[in-house]
Amino acid sequence: xxxxxxxxxxxGGPSFGFDKAYKMEKIKEAxxxxxxxxxxxxxxxxxxxxxxxxxxxxxxxxxxKAAQKKENRVYADNGSAPFREAVVKYMNDIYGVSxxxxxEIVHCIGAKSALSYLPLCFxxxxxxxxxTKPGYPILAQHVRFLGxxxxxxxxxxxxxxxxxLDSIPRDVARKMKLLSLNYPNNPTGAVATFSFFEKAVExxxxxxxxxxxxxxxxxxxxxxxxxxxxxSIEGAKNIAIEIHSMSKAFNMTGWRLGWVxxxxxxxxxxxxxxxxxxxxxxxxxxxxxxxxxxxxxITRQTAKKYTRRMDAIASIWSEKSWNVTPSKAGFFLxxxxxxxxxxxxxxxxxxxxxxxxxxxFLETLGIICVPWDDVEPALRFSMTFDAASFDExxxxxxxxxxxxxxxRFSF
Numbered sequence: 328x329x330x331x332x333x334x335x336x337x338x339g340g341p342s343f344g345f346d347k348a349y350k351m352e353k354i355k356e357a358x359x360x361x362x363x364x365x366x367x368x369x370x371x372x373x374x375x376x377x378x379x380x381x382x383x384x385x386x387x388x389x390x391x392k393a394a395q396k397k398e399n400r401v402y403a404d405n406g407s408a409p410f411r412e413a414v415v416k417y418m419n420d421i422y423g424v425s426x427x428x429x430x431e432i433v434h435c436i437g438a439k440s441a442l443s444y445l446p447l448c449f450x451x452x453x454x455x456x457x458x459t460k461p462g463y464p465i466l467a468q469h470v471r472f473l474g475x476x477x478x479x480x481x482x483x484x485x486x487x488x489x490x491x492l493d494s495i496p497r498d499v500a501r502k503m504k505l506l507s508l509n510y511p512n513n514p515t516g517a518v519a520t521f522s523f524f525e526k527a528v529e530x531x532x533x534x535x536x537x538x539x540x541x542x543x544x545x546x547x548x549x550x551x552x553x554x555x556x557x558x559s560i561e562g563a564k565n566i567a568i569e570i571h572s573m574s575k576a577f578n579m580t581g582w583r584l585g586w587v588x589x590x591x592x593x594x595x596x597x598x599x600x601x602x603x604x605x606x607x608x609x610x611x612x613x614x615x616x617x618x619x620x621x622x623x624x625i626t627r628q629t630a631k632k633y634t635r636r637m638d639a640i641a642s643i644w645s646e647k648s649w650n651v652t653p654s655k656a657g658f659f660l661x662x663x664x665x666x667x668x669x670x671x672x673x674x675x676x677x678x679x680x681x682x683x684x685x686x687x688f689l690e691t692l693g694i695i696c697v698p699w700d701d702v703e704p705a706l707r708f709s710m711t712f713d714a715a716s717f718d719e720x721x722x723x724x725x726x727x728x729x730x731x732x733x734x735r736f737s738f
Contacts, residue, residue: 371695371726372712373640381578383625394609399611399614403434404606405433412428413616413617414432430595431564432594433587434587435608436607437572446466447600448596449537454503455478457536459480463513466507475504478495488517488661506539508541509541511542518655518656524555525560529562540556540557540567540570542556543575547629549630549634549655550655568589570585573616577629584613637654640724650663660710665736668737680704693730
């Protein structure tokens with residue numbers, strides 16, 4: 328029996344295969360192959376965006392104690408009251424946003440699950456959802472699973488990687504249910520300005536479209552920037568919801584905890600769908616997260632590390648004629664991919680795509696980055712590489728410099 332003939336068309340039906348694997352899994356698989364091929368060579372891994380540090384010891388200690396409480400063994404469903412109250416205080420202290428803990432907040436098992444569930448709240452077959460491109464693909468893929476259409480707004484360097492809302496055709500805006508944003512942005516590292524968020528809120532009100540902002544990187548700001556929430560814009564809570572995460576800001580990626588907040592009816596709909604999809608995150612993790620949220624200095628300290636790394640890595644690439652600008656938030660450097668590379672032997676290699684250049688970096692130099700060919704060929708370098716001390720960071724910079732020194736890049 329050909330088992331694949333039983334698969335749903337939404338995942339490819341009988342033609343389903345790993346050629347359509349999720350991009351991050353492709354990178355992980357390429358890394359595994361490189362380690363097998365060159366076991367003696369250290370990989371300089373600037374690929375997957377996962378914090379390299381453990382969660383703060385205070386947070387881990389609370390988890391240890393909370394995990395031993397009998398009352399925490401039960402299903403969490405739509406979350407604990409103490410976690411919602413901690414979120415209320417955090418959102419007010421960090422972003423100046425006031426929220427009702429009962430009606431405007433619900434926890435989620437990480438931002439990824441929230442982006443997966445939200446289309447279930449809004450999308451019918453044939454509905455249009457706007458997303459930015461390049462971008463984190465989860466919400467768009469689930470829209471397609473549901474028979475919806477995805478309208479992609481290109482993010483271009485000339486527009487500071489902000490979408491041109493005025494370019495959305497009127498007939499598309501008329502059928503659009505959601506407009507999904509992600510600022511600070513993955514992969515570009517761009518941040519939204521207050522004026523852009525104002526324009527987005529005004530546009531959403533005018534066209535009666537729900538705004539979503541994936542704000543997973545919002546608190547990780549650099550160079551004195553102030554964290555910005557879409558919900559701080561006047562009128563936003565009437566039309567918008569925002570997704571926050573413990574993962575990046577508090578080094579709690581594998582803990583899988585975040586929250587959806589904003590427009591009351593949207594939060595209620597999310598809670599309804601969520602009840603049919605999961606039973607909530609372990610209450611001990613929510614208790615530990617309360618401890619983390621009460622210590623925003625954890626995030627500020629982590630951001631300082633990424634700022635330092637970003638400046639150092641950008642400087643190294645700039646020496647090789649790369650146009651690399653440190654991001655104002657998050658932990659990604661985003662740059663145009665080289666069109667060719669030439670070694671000291673005079674041999675040149677041309678790249679038709681960013682993916683080809685990323686494969687060359689991995690196989691030739693043992694440098695891992697993530698390619699993006701969606702709009703303009705580009706490479707994303709993550710500042711979450713493994714270095715437990717400043718001395719280890721310095722060795723990383725020296726090794727990166729040594730490996731790329733013999734090559735000349737053309738763009």
